[in-house]
Amino acid sequence: MLTLTGLCAGYGPVTALEDVSLTAREGEITAVLGANGAGKTTLLRTVSGLHRARSGDIDLAGTRLDTVAAERMPRLGLAHVPEGRGVITELTVEENLRLGGLGRGGRVSTSDLARITDLFPVLGDRSAALASTLSGGERQMLVIGRALMARPTMLLLDEPSLGLAPRIVAQIFGLVRTLVREEGLSVLLVEQNARSALSVADHGVVLNLGRVVADAPADELAGDDQLRHAYLGF
Amino acid sequence: MQQFLNTALTGLTLGMVYAAFALALVLIWRSTRIVNFAQAPMAMVTTFVALVVIDAGHSYWLGFVAALLSGLVLGAFLERVVIRPVEGKAEINAVILTLGLFIVLHALAAVVFGNRYRSFPAPFGLEGITVGGTTIALNGFGIFTIVSVLVVMGLLVALFRFTDVGLRMRASAFNQEVARLLGVKVGAMLTLGWALASLVGSLAGLLIAGGGLVHPSYMDSVVVFGFVAAVLGGLDSPLGAVVGGLILGVSLSFVSGYVGSQLVALAALVILMLVLTLKPGGLFAQAAERRV
Numbered sequence: 075m076l077t078l079t080g081l082c083a084g085y086g087p088v089t090a091l092e093d094v095s096l097t098a099r100e101g102e103i104t105a106v107l108g109a110n111g112a113g114k115t116t117l118l119r120t121v122s123g124l125h126r127a128r129s130g131d132i133d134l135a136g137t138r139l140d141t142v143a144a145e146r147m148p149r150l151g152l153a154h155v156p157e158g159r160g161v162i163t164e165l166t167v168e169e170n171l172r173l174g175g176l177g178r179g180g181r182v183s184t185s186d187l188a189r190i191t192d193l194f195p196v197l198g199d200r201s202a203a204l205a206s207t208l209s210g211g212e213r214q215m216l217v218i219g220r221a222l223m224a225r226p227t228m229l230l231l232d233e234p235s236l237g238l239a240p241r242i243v244a245q246i247f248g249l250v251r252t253l254v255r256e257e258g259l260s261v262l263l264v265e266q267n268a269r270s271a272l273s274v275a276d277h278g279v280v281l282n283l284g285r286v287v288a289d290a291p292a293d294e295l296a297g298d299d300q301l302r303h304a305y306l307g308f
Numbered sequence: 309m310q311q312f313l314n315t316a317l318t319g320l321t322l323g324m325v326y327a328a329f330a331l332a333l334v335l336i337w338r339s340t341r342i343v344n345f346a347q348a349p350m351a352m353v354t355t356f357v358a359l360v361v362i363d364a365g366h367s368y369w370l371g372f373v374a375a376l377l378s379g380l381v382l383g384a385f386l387e388r389v390v391i392r393p394v395e396g397k398a399e400i401n402a403v404i405l406t407l408g409l410f411i412v413l414h415a416l417a418a419v420v421f422g423n424r425y426r427s428f429p430a431p432f433g434l435e436g437i438t439v440g441g442t443t444i445a446l447n448g449f450g451i452f453t454i455v456s457v458l459v460v461m462g463l464l465v466a467l468f469r470f471t472d473v474g475l476r477m478r479a480s481a482f483n484q485e486v487a488r489l490l491g492v493k494v495g496a497m498l499t500l501g502w503a504l505a506s507l508v509g510s511l512a513g514l515l516i517a518g519g520g521l522v523h524p525s526y527m528d529s530v531v532v533f534g535f536v537a538a539v540l541g542g543l544d545s546p547l548g549a550v551v552g553g554l555i556l557g558v559s560l561s562f563v564s565g566y567v568g569s570q571l572v573a574l575a576a577l578v579i580l581m582l583v584l585t586l587k588p589g590g591l592f593a594q595a596a597e598r599r600v
Binding site: 122124143144145146147148149153154156160162163164165169172173174176177178179181182220224 | 492
């Protein structure tokens with residue numbers, strides 16, 4: 075589905091990603107794990123076109139992405155939910171959702187909105203409220219719902235658990251799992267919270283200082299004590 | 309009583325023009341964090357376009373439309389050609405560029421249109437309306453001023469609130485990176501924002517010019533009042549720009565009518581200082597959001 079081959083990226087003299095190759099398979103959740111500064115966010119930003127790779131290929135279901143502008147990605151079926159919530163706080167909940175639907179091109183219908191508010195009833199209840207009034211968990215639901223408005227095939231999630239209570243994290247991960255199972259969505263999930271991420275993911279990739287140090291099924295990674303202690307901190 | 313009413317009416321009309329000019333500044337500020345010092349000469353150039361059309365024997369209205377359209381085009385052109393290359397760099401670069409534009413447009417206008425005063429027609433009478441035997445300080449052109457600014461503001465509000473392109477423009481203004489991820493062509497939205505701001509500025513220019521004299525520098529004092537109005541309302545708030553413009557127009561009119569017209573500029577400065585001291589974000593500033 076999404077394949078990265080020999081990806082290198084950096085900022086000025088700093089190298090953030092070095093020869094990273096990984097595959098996020100169709101209908102699976104692939105978790106990218108690693109400590110702060112391992113290059114996880116850069117990886118997602120490079121895939122979605124916010125940051126240009128120095129070299130390497132990015133391929134989404136046969137389409138080369140490495141020269142595509144970020145604003146074209148929604149039309150290609152790629153949605154990136156950025157770190158730190160990324161709700162547009164000055165817009166209402168419904169406006170945020172509509173904006174997500176516009177990315178696909180064409181108009182946004184009420185049934186598009188209804189699909190998302192069925193998934194996240196709280197967004198329907200608060201649809202006229204400014205997004206700035208939402209709680210952290212509600213904001214995370216809003217950004218995921220907004221990304222889904224464009225009906226993506228590949229969802230990039232950057233640290234969805236950041237700053238949220240464990241109960242909310244479990245709720246959000248459960249929902250992502252349901253979407254993958256029921257709608258065939260593919261997910262590339264970047265997380266520092268390795269324990270939660272591995273509990274929901276099918277496959278895991280561990281980054282350390284911009285390099286891939288492990289690439290294996292999630293349960294295998296969770297069972298590898300040495301790796302867990304060295305890189306995942308649990 | 310009559311003097312009070314007339315002073316208020318004069319201030320209201322003037323305030324509408326300040327409001328339009330402040331709105332032009334706010335539209336650019338809130339999407340790009342640039343104070344567009346070139347707004348006044350841009351409006352001046354479009355007013356001269358109207359004058360050329362009218363002097364060629366066409367109607368005032370054709371000139372009016374030509375000025376607004378040329379404002380739209382001029383705004384888009386300047387954003388693409390002058391501002392875009394420094395987009396993403398320090399905002400001060402773009403602000404200095406708008407100051408440069410201020411000088412260049414002045415000089416060009418003096419060369420092309422002549423560095424002299426020329427009279428500009430008004431489409432409606434400048435005689436005060438007579439109500440119950442007394443003439444009040446509101447004439448046909450004043451009513452036109454108020455109505456046209458209200459109509460343009462209403463159209464802008466409708467565009468921003470109820471259309472997809474308006475939603476995209478607001479998203480670009482508030483968070484460029486998130487907007488891009490959602491498929492918004494942010495660059496095109498910035499160009500459109502400049503075009504609309506320039507159109508609103510042109511309207512202010514036409515309304516100031518109506519029935520008076522135009523000169524390459526006739527808008528320069530308005531930029532000061534427009535800026536004070538924008539700061540008064542809060543540079544981020546279009547509604548604030550309108551309310552700020554009205555408050556400023558009425559206040560200055562009272563200063564002029566009851567204290568002395570030579571103190572108008574000083575009064576504007578005092579208002580600016582009071583706002584910056586007491587409520588630096590402006591009357592309509594949204595409280596800065598607390599980061600969670």
